[in-house]
Amino acid sequence: xxxxxxxxxxxxxxxxxxxxxxxxxxxxxxxxxxxxxxxxxxxxxxxxxxxxxxxxxxxxxxxxxxxxxxxxxxxxxxxxxxxxxxxxxxxxxxxxxxxxxxxxxxxxxxxxxx
Amino acid sequence: xxxxxxxxxxxxxxxxxxxxxxxxxxxxxxxxxxxxxxxxxxxxxxxxxxxxxxxxxxxxxxxxxxxxxxxxxxxxxxxxxxxxxxxxxxxxxxxxxxxxxxxxxxxxxxx
Numbered sequence: 071x072x073x074x075x076x077x078x079x080x081x082x083x084x085x086x087x088x089x090x091x092x093x094x095x096x097x098x099x100x101x102x103x104x105x106x107x108x109x110x111x112x113x114x115x116x117x118x119x120x121x122x123x124x125x126x127x128x129x130x131x132x133x134x135x136x137x138x139x140x141x142x143x144x145x146x147x148x149x150x151x152x153x154x155x156x157x158x159x160x161x162x163x164x165x166x167x168x169x170x171x172x173x174x175x176x177x178x179x180x181x182x183x184x
Numbered sequence: 185x186x187x188x189x190x191x192x193x194x195x196x197x198x199x200x201x202x203x204x205x206x207x208x209x210x211x212x213x214x215x216x217x218x219x220x221x222x223x224x225x226x227x228x229x230x231x232x233x234x235x236x237x238x239x240x241x242x243x244x245x246x247x248x249x250x251x252x253x254x255x256x257x258x259x260x261x262x263x264x265x266x267x268x269x270x271x272x273x274x275x276x277x278x279x280x281x282x283x284x285x286x287x288x289x290x291x292x293x294x295x
């Protein structure tokens with residue numbers, strides 16, 4: 071079956087611009103996660119959704135970052151006033167009912183802020 | 185706070201065994217994980233171990249857990265060139281809502 075998909079695969083934007091990154095989880099997975107992976111680092115947790123609500127947003131670095139999941143499936147990560155330090159690969163994962171043992175990752179969106 | 189440490193590089197010859205080591209800080213971690221990341225591909229869950237186990241074997245993979253020392257290792261038997269990748273150790277965060285990853289160990293397999 072289809073895995074987690076993310077669009078776009080690459081995004082180049084200028085400093086100060088607004089960007090949206092999209093994640094389509096595996097059908098039927100109620101839990102959705104966003105991570106950020108900087109060069110040479112492991113993925114770093116950003117936010118976790120259970121259904122439509124953000125169950126844990128403690129990883130969001132500041133108020134420029136926001137994520138939504140209005141219908142409990144597709145999620146959008148929104149970054150305002152982008153900074154060069156936001157350049158990273160943004161990974162989305164989903165799992166059935168929040169089981170971390172069954173977390174499936176998408177291929178990621180590579181964001182470059184110039 | 186939670187933290188996961190790994191050595192950054194490992195180089196082995198094809199056919200040898202590879203051992204990738206990891207230390208973690210949260211003694212209450214219930215599950216510990218190994219992920220594989222190949223260039224251009226997503227993170228792939230290789231295996232995980234529950235904290236009440238000392239060892240788990242899955243085909244060529246053996247996971248050893250030393251809870252006293254908070255040390256986790258992944259042994260790959262008969263390493264192949266296709267095993268070349270970055271391997272991440274991960275533990276659950278205290279809330280149980282997400283994973284905390286190490287920086288990854290780059291495994292290079294030469295023929």
